[in-house]
Amino acid sequence: MKICVIVPVYNSENHIVDVIRSVLQYTETLIVVNDGSTDGTMEVLRATPLRKKIELVFYAKNRGKGYALQQGFRLALQLGVTHAITLDADGQHLASDIPVLVQKATENPEALIVGARKFDNPNMPRGNIFANKFSNFWFMVQTGRKLPDTQTGFRVYPLQKMRRIRLFTNRYEAELELLVRSAWRNVQLVSQAINVYYPPKSERLSHFKSCRDFFRISVLNIALCFCAVVWGYPIMLLRKIFTA
DSSP states (O other): OOEEEEEEESSOTTTHHHHHHHHTTTOSOEEEEEEOOOSSHHHHHHHSGGGGGSEEEEESSOOOHHHHHHHHHHHHHHTTOSEEEEOOTTSOBOGGGHHHHHHHHHHSTTSEEEEEOOTTOTTSOHHHHHHHHHHHHHHHHHHSOOOSOSSOOOEEEEHHHHTTOOOSOOSTTHHHHHHHHHHHTTOOEEEEEOOBOOOOGGGOOOOOOHHHHHHHHHHHHHHHHHHIIIIIHHHHHHHHHHHO
16 A cells, blocks of 8 residues: 545645645655635745645636536646545644554555544534434435445545546545445545644634535435435446445
């Protein structure tokens, strides 16, 4: 196994260097994808002394987190990487959890490892809890599987399993689609408890737009439910039959 870390970043000039510094304690291959940031993120990335230690992908127009992840996957495969750990650039995911995820991936090399947050955290925004329950329910409907946290971006992707997945969407909701489409391909999904840091509300960085993104997620769920009936469930059954 050759493992890298991919950090998609959009307008995170105040957090990205700290995230890079912490991640580099646990990996020699770090890919940062600057998803068309409009603040000083690119200047910060170019100026940091850590620039020589990272692989930087950037483009001018914001294309969405799903697109950024796919660009990171593409470069990782070119570098000969077999597994990619993804984490967010806002500092909420703790790099100290990387060894735990690596260990879980080592034990389950064909699986997609999905971080699971602790929802009894008193600092967790209430909207996050509702959004996760909403997402978990539809994920179960679309795949017949249960996961405790389908919203987290802290994961380990087996890259060869991701190569042929062509996403319907390129934005925030793409991470949910990756889970659903992986399940349809009978990729094992393994949950691993992780820690999350929630800063004071005044210091939180979030690009989630409640009305717009909730609408996009709802539309995606409708599409995935339809696809689950006509393609997802039948293909899962056929794969089980021919691999039994």
